[in-house]
Amino acid sequence: MTEVDSVWANRKDAPSATLKLLRDPTTDLLPGLTAVICGGHFPGSMVLHSAPPNTALPTLFVADTIFAVASARNPDPGKRPDTISYQFLWSIPNMIPLPPDTVMQIWKAxxxxxxxxxxxVMxxxxxVFEKPGQxxxxxxxxLQSAKIAVKAMGYSDHGIFTEEL
Structure with missing residues (x-):
């Protein structure tokens, strides 16, 4: 759990609780497993990055920090520059987007x-899995999805558009 979201912990003082509050933007939890605080629909939203030694499939466990949409499962969604694969939502059920600066914060993380x-999360x-030849x-x-989302909100001059891999 992140320190900024520790107000939601309900058993902080229990002797059996082993609550570790993460403060740094990234924390190595185990070899090849890193917690990354991204922010999002709450300030302490985080993902886990898994890249154990000698693995061919480095993975992000994103929970609901970013949300893959149906078009992400197309055979090659990157062929069309207007096809979004991920959405950045404050509320998934209500499809309420995050503000552009928060989208940028997630991308930077x-x-x-x-x-x-x-x-x-679902x-x-x-x-979603990267496939050879995409x-x-x-x-x-x-990154493409972040740019599409921010542009759709009407922020065509936002800093996200200068971002590159």
Whole structure:
């Protein structure tokens, strides 16, 4: 749990609780497993990056920090520059988007990490795997999606548009 969201912990003082509050933007939990605080629909929203040594499938466990949409499962969604693969939502059930600066904050937190799979909060919908021969890798699709989302909100001059891999 992140320190900023510790107000939600309900058993902080229990002797059996082993609550570790994460403060740093990234924390190595185990070899090859890193907690990344991204922010999002709450300030302490985080993802887990898994890249154990000698693995061919570095992975992001995104929960609901970013949300894969149906078009992410197309055979090659990167062929069309207007196709969104991920959405950045404050509320998934109500489809309320996050503000552009928060979308940028999430991207900046994810940018240093390589990944070829994302596992989300709803497995059948939101688990996505990079496939050989696709036009864009998953990381590029996250950035492309961030740009599409921010542009759709009417912020065509936002800093996200200067971002590159």
């Amino acid at each position: 994810l940018k240093p990490f390589e990944f070829k799979a994302t596992y989300g 497995a059948k919908i939101s688990n 036009t864009l890798g998953l990381k590029a699709r996250v």
